[in-house]
Amino acid sequence: MLLNPAIMALVLVSLVVCSMLLLASGFAIQVLRHWNIGSGSEQQLVLERRTYLISTLLIWAFGFELMSLLLFIYNAESMSGQFVGAMCATGVLNVNGWGWPTLMLKIAVFFCGAVWLALNYLDNQGYDYPLVKYKYRLLLAILPLVVAEFILQLLHFTNMDPDVITSCCGTLFSSQAEGVAAEVSGLPPRNMMLLFVITGVIVILSGLRVALRGRGSWWFALFGTAAFAVALTSIVSFISLYIYEHPHHHCPFCILKSGHDYIGYILYVPLFISAALAMSVGVLSSWRGIPSLTLTVDSIIPRLSWIAVMCYLLFYLAAVWSVWASNLTMVEVWL
Amino acid sequence: MLIQLTDIKKVFNQGKPNEFWAIQGVSLEFEPNRVSCLKGASGSGKTTLLSMIGCLSRPTSGRIQLGERLISSLPERFLTDVRRHTFGFIFQRFNLIPGLSVLENIMLPAYPLGLPYKRLVATAQHLLHQFNLSTKADNPVEWLSGGEAQRVAICRALINDPQILIADEPTANLDSKLSYEFMGLIDELRQTGKTILITSHDPEVFDSAVVDRVVEMHDGVVLDSSLKDVT
Amino acid sequence: MMWLFLRKQKYLIDFTLSSLLRRKGKSLGLLAVYILIVFMLASVTLFTHALRKEAGLMLQASPEIIVQRMQAGRHALIPADYLQRIGRLRGVTQKEGRLWGYYYDPAVKANYTIMTAGQVAAPLTEIIIGTGIARARGLAVGDYLTLRSQNGEAFSFEIAALLDEKSELVSADLLLMSPQAFRRLFNVPEGVYTDLVLSVRNPREVRKVAEKLTLQLPDTRPILREEVLRTYDSVFSWRQGILFVLLTGSILAFVIFAWDKASGLSAEERREIGILKAVGWETADVMRMKFWEGMIISLSAFMIGYLAAYAHVFYASASLFEPVLKGWAVLYPQFRLTPFVDGLQLATLLFFTVLPYIVATIIPIWRTSITDPDAVMR
Numbered sequence: 001m002l003l004n005p006a007i008m009a010l011v012l013v014s015l016v017v018c019s020m021l022l023l024a025s026g027f028a029i030q031v032l033r034h035w036n037i038g039s040g041s042e043q044q045l046v047l048e049r050r051t052y053l054i055s056t057l058l059i060w061a062f063g064f065e066l067m068s069l070l071l072f073i074y075n076a077e078s079m080s081g082q083f084v085g086a087m088c089a090t091g092v093l094n095v096n097g098w099g100w101p102t103l104m105l106k107i108a109v110f111f112c113g114a115v116w117l118a119l120n121y122l123d124n125q126g127y128d129y130p131l132v133k134y135k136y137r138l139l140l141a142i143l144p145l146v147v148a149e150f151i152l153q154l155l156h157f158t159n160m161d162p163d164v165i166t167s168c169c170g171t172l173f174s175s176q177a178e179g180v181a182a183e184v185s186g187l188p189p190r191n192m193m194l195l196f197v198i199t200g201v202i203v204i205l206s207g208l209r210v211a212l213r214g215r216g217s218w219w220f221a222l223f224g225t226a227a228f229a230v231a232l233t234s235i236v237s238f239i240s241l242y243i244y245e246h247p248h249h250h251c252p253f254c255i256l257k258s259g260h261d262y263i264g265y266i267l268y269v270p271l272f273i274s275a276a277l278a279m280s281v282g283v284l285s286s287w288r289g290i291p292s293l294t295l296t297v298d299s300i301i302p303r304l305s306w307i308a309v310m311c312y313l314l315f316y317l318a319a320v321w322s323v324w325a326s327n328l329t330m331v332e333v334w335l
Numbered sequence: 336m337l338i339q340l341t342d343i344k345k346v347f348n349q350g351k352p353n354e355f356w357a358i359q360g361v362s363l364e365f366e367p368n369r370v371s372c373l374k375g376a377s378g379s380g381k382t383t384l385l386s387m388i389g390c391l392s393r394p395t396s397g398r399i400q401l402g403e404r405l406i407s408s409l410p411e412r413f414l415t416d417v418r419r420h421t422f423g424f425i426f427q428r429f430n431l432i433p434g435l436s437v438l439e440n441i442m443l444p445a446y447p448l449g450l451p452y453k454r455l456v457a458t459a460q461h462l463l464h465q466f467n468l469s470t471k472a473d474n475p476v477e478w479l480s481g482g483e484a485q486r487v488a489i490c491r492a493l494i495n496d497p498q499i500l501i502a503d504e505p506t507a508n509l510d511s512k513l514s515y516e517f518m519g520l521i522d523e524l525r526q527t528g529k530t531i532l533i534t535s536h537d538p539e540v541f542d543s544a545v546v547d548r549v550v551e552m553h554d555g556v557v558l559d560s561s562l563k564d565v566t
Numbered sequence: 567m568m569w570l571f572l573r574k575q576k577y578l579i580d581f582t583l584s585s586l587l588r589r590k591g592k593s594l595g596l597l598a599v600y601i602l603i604v605f606m607l608a609s610v611t612l613f614t615h616a617l618r619k620e621a622g623l624m625l626q627a628s629p630e631i632i633v634q635r636m637q638a639g640r641h642a643l644i645p646a647d648y649l650q651r652i653g654r655l656r657g658v659t660q661k662e663g664r665l666w667g668y669y670y671d672p673a674v675k676a677n678y679t680i681m682t683a684g685q686v687a688a689p690l691t692e693i694i695i696g697t698g699i700a701r702a703r704g705l706a707v708g709d710y711l712t713l714r715s716q717n718g719e720a721f722s723f724e725i726a727a728l729l730d731e732k733s734e735l736v737s738a739d740l741l742l743m744s745p746q747a748f749r750r751l752f753n754v755p756e757g758v759y760t761d762l763v764l765s766v767r768n769p770r771e772v773r774k775v776a777e778k779l780t781l782q783l784p785d786t787r788p789i790l791r792e793e794v795l796r797t798y799d800s801v802f803s804w805r806q807g808i809l810f811v812l813l814t815g816s817i818l819a820f821v822i823f824a825w826d827k828a829s830g831l832s833a834e835e836r837r838e839i840g841i842l843k844a845v846g847w848e849t850a851d852v853m854r855m856k857f858w859e860g861m862i863i864s865l866s867a868f869m870i871g872y873l874a875a876y877a878h879v880f881y882a883s884a885s886l887f888e889p890v891l892k893g894w895a896v897l898y899p900q901f902r903l904t905p906f907v908d909g910l911q912l913a914t915l916l917f918f919t920v921l922p923y924i925v926a927t928i929i930p931i932w933r934t935s936i937t938d939p940d941a942v943m944r
Contacts, residue, residue: 003807005611006910009917016925038408040393042349048410049936052849056928064921067913074910081799127413386940391844415848415939430841430942433834434588444845446581449574491845503943 006075007157013068014150020061024054025143028136037128051132055120058139062113065146069106072153073253085166089253094166098156105149111276112142118280122300126292189238196234200316203227203278204309210281211305214298220305221282224312228275231315235267239319242326266318274311277304336402336421336498336530338365338388343397343407345383345555357383358394359555365532365548367498370525372541373534375552381534382503384552388532389501390418419448423492427504429484431476431491437463438472441490448495455494462490466520482513489520499530506537514539521545575858578851582859585838596827597867603820604871604919605878610809611911612879613887618802619906625795629763630772632789633779643758648783652764655778657771663759665748669713669741674702682745689744692726698738700728716753723747810918817918821926828930836937843939852935860927864920872915880905 002008027050036044076089076099086092093099116138123131203223210220236250243255243263255264281304288297345358357380365371365388373381386392387399390406393414399407406417423444431440441459463469466486471479479487485505492500502521506514514537521531522545535541541549551559586593633652635644646663666681678699693711705711705725712722729737748754766772769792776788831839839852847855878884 003811004803005806005810005918006803006914008807008810009914013917013921016921020925020928037410040395040408042347042395045393049849052853052936053929053932056853056932060924060928067917071910071913071917074913078908078910082796082803084796124412127409129410382940382943386943391940391943392938412848412850415846419846424844426844426942428942430837430844432838432841435584439584443581443842444847446577447574447847447851449570449577451573495846 002157004075004079006071006078010068010071010075011154011157013064013071014146014153017061017064017068018146018150020057021139021143021146024057024061025140027054028139032133032136035129035132037132048129051129054136054139055124058113058120059117061146062110062117065106065109065113069110072103072106073256077253077256083160083166088251088257090251091166095161096156096159098152098159102149102152102156105145105152109142109145109149110272111279112138112145114276115280115283116142118284118304122284122287122293122296125296126290128292130290130292131287187233187237189241192234192237195230196319199223199227199230200312204312204316207278207305207309207312210285211302211309214302217285217301217305218282220308221279224275224278224282224308227312228271228278231271231319234319239267239322242323242328245326245328247328263318263322267315267322270311270314270318274308274315277308277311281305281308336367337400338363338499338530339398339400340364340384340388341398341400343384343387343394343399345380345387345392346395349395357555358387360397361555361557363550363557363560365530367530368525368528369547370521370531370533370545371548371550372546373532373550373552374536374541375534376536378554379552380555381550381552383555385501385503385532385534389422389424389499390414419444419495421497421499423495423497423500425485425488425492425500425502425505427507429488429508431479431484431487433477434475436473437468437476437479437487440476440487441494444491445494458496459490459494462493466490481509482516485509485513485517486520489524493524497529499532500524502531502533504535504537505533506535506540511539518543518545575854578855579858579862582855582862586859586862589835592827592832593863596824597863599820599823600863600867600919600923601871601874603816604868604915605875606816607810607813607918608872608875608915609878609884609886610806610813611915612875612907613884614802614806614809615908615911616879616904616906618798620904621798621802622795623904625791625798628791630766630769630791631764631776631779632791633762633764633783633786634789635761635783635786637785641761643754643760644762644786646757646759648786649762652762652779652782655764655775657766657768657775658764659767660765661762663762665745665754666760667748667752669751671703671713676702677739678741679739680741680743680748680751682748683742689746690750691722691724691747692744693723693747694727694729694742695725696729696737696740697731699741700725713751715751721747721751817922821922824923824926825930828927829933831934836934837942839934839937840939840942843937844942849935852937853931856927856931856935860924860931864923868916868920871919872912876905876907 002011031047031050031054034043035047073089076092079092080086080088083091083095086095093103116135119131119135119138123129123135203220203226206216206220206223209216232252235255236252240250240252240255241247243260244251253264254260255267256262257264281301284297284304285301287293340361340363343358343361344356347355347357361380361384373385375381383392387394387407390409393409394407397407398405401417401421404417406414409417432443435443438456438459441462442455445455445458460469460472463472466489468483468486468490471483471487476484476487485508500521506517509517518540521533525531525545533540533546540546548560548562550557633644633648635642635648644663649661649663652658652661664682666679669678669680670676671678683694695705695711700706703711707725707727709725710722711725712720714720723743729740729742743751749756764775766775772790772792776790779786779788842852842855843849878886
């Protein structure tokens, strides 16, 4: 299966991102060892110049990573024709045990990358590189994730056996099946809807609190992450049903197809952006205490929070709209 | 804005066999609204000292204070920011970019500040007018004579309205008549409130009546920094 | 805030455009190589993709299940009463026998594919032919084509119509005649067919039906359309992959070329960067300027290369690949592929061309950008 161009591209991107991060980490270790902001020695000047290289490498690397997340899903979608039983991306991810973990890792790396870039931006605003050691340690922590993603993805692609009959969204997300996916789709929809609405209200209120008062950033980050998880679960549990207008079709990928007006993008893009921003707001707010950052933190946090709140609103409106505009009535099925 | 240097040292190739101490402990003060000249043979460290004052490089040790602000340990990003707003530079070889027009060359230092284009062009044309270059605005810089190139370089140095002008061997490529004219321009600029620092080993410059103060350097140390008698 | 940022980027783009134009020779050289790489890869992708799509469309019209009788491991004629023996299977909406075969025409040294169709007006004397055959034999509607039968007799057929040019890729060598004419020409007795076809409406039932068939008619083998489609899918992406692997060499050469171009700055360029740094540009500004330079080059190369490949494949019928494909058959179809572009394909191409360029230039750009601001004073 490695000879499929899209797969070759994905493996290539992972390899490139890995090497970029390895290179950046090598420099980061030198920076951690020899950093001395007070000194004007040539070594310090060299290290300061390296920070530009590290930043550039990482901006590109995380950018590539985001694109590879999209490509990974597109590719899974397009490969569904090559496996018995696969009708969309779900079936391809199910071909072996590595598909879903790869996707999860890609999403995790996306959020880590977003937080790192936010931290990097903040650090660049302080005249004394206040976060330099912290952000490079974080980079060293992200590195294993990226390497693991590369390995899992490679395993996923090399272990694809077209003769294995895979299970697609119909079976995976049916309430009768076993496993996490089935648990998720088998959750009582009424409770799920309730939880969805509650987390939505809480996250928007806490976001507004940060945006207006500049307080409770960590709560916002926490609620944002929780709302993200609940939202993903809700998409599988009930939102997708309304979009497909089919009481048993729980697939989280088919909503990205043209047949459903690409509604998936209107749901996922704001959701991912807002969750990444909420997490960044939480992390950034912890550095208000550093004198060279206070001003920046105070001006940037409300701005990020506003964008995050807007994106959450967009997501919830799109979700509510797709439920409301649907011809499906679940009353008989659920009550 | 007062410039204070305290025990400035600068070393190149530290720890290597060709280690070289370009500046070996210089303490100086430059008063605002004066024309000061750093005088010395080439290799005396005057250009290195000037580049540290002008935020082009950082001292290995010592403190540089610009008014209230300590700039000697700022990272490049912020050093550049200070430099853009505070200093204008005139280089020995003019250092205009060939292929660009006079106007474009003058506006180059302002690009990273992101000012509105109309305002930028207006400022540049005002400067060109001030230095009798209005007719040359759209010419490529290759067509300029030495004196004109020098004046374009001055315009470029002034585009961000800096308080301090730094000129490195400004007359090295000019004949004595043009050098004299140049010192006249410097005098005019001083009268508009600029502080001016010049390095030179040209008597036309350091013996000029325009210069208030001559600092003589040799092998990275200051020999003499007396205030000239203004007669 | 936003405007300030956008204006800065605009200034950087202006500057980078003018400096690209000032060094036309160097920029054009790089651009030409870049375009060539995009063109090659895009041609391969667009071509194989369109072929695969075409094949898929063709199969879409074919029945869900084909039943062939096997005798000693070889495909044999199937008796018509098998249709009765199949009986009523749940999910099968339609079943019928088909007659088809090949005819070798020594005059043009080519094989025709002969199929039967009901819509011929005069069953024994009229045929419909594909444009490939018409071209090879110089025939038009109303002309006569003589075919030699199994036992040496010559049959003359009038050409009633030509097949639609749009489907030429699959129909170039096709010849349609009535079942009666087919049986006479090839001496196929009544009561047997080449194979049987079944239509199954619900795709989920196809496998069930096939299982039942193998139990009921143990001497037959069912061929499923989805199976064929899957094989096509993987064969085409595999072929594309092989071509990509072959092109990896040129991509690598391009990466080295780009690295070399980005790091081998002329003295003049070096001085220019030095001046920019000296007059107040920061390392990040220079890097951003160089970023825009890379984007401008990449996007123009990608667009030009992609459009050229598009024209090559869909308007010039991939004429550069023609010599390779022509080996297939004498009746080479003069096809025009249906244009087909998808996001995955574009993204894959971007990853194979723009990404290597960007990665190759990151370090050279950084090296250039950290030029000492006081370098011009030394």
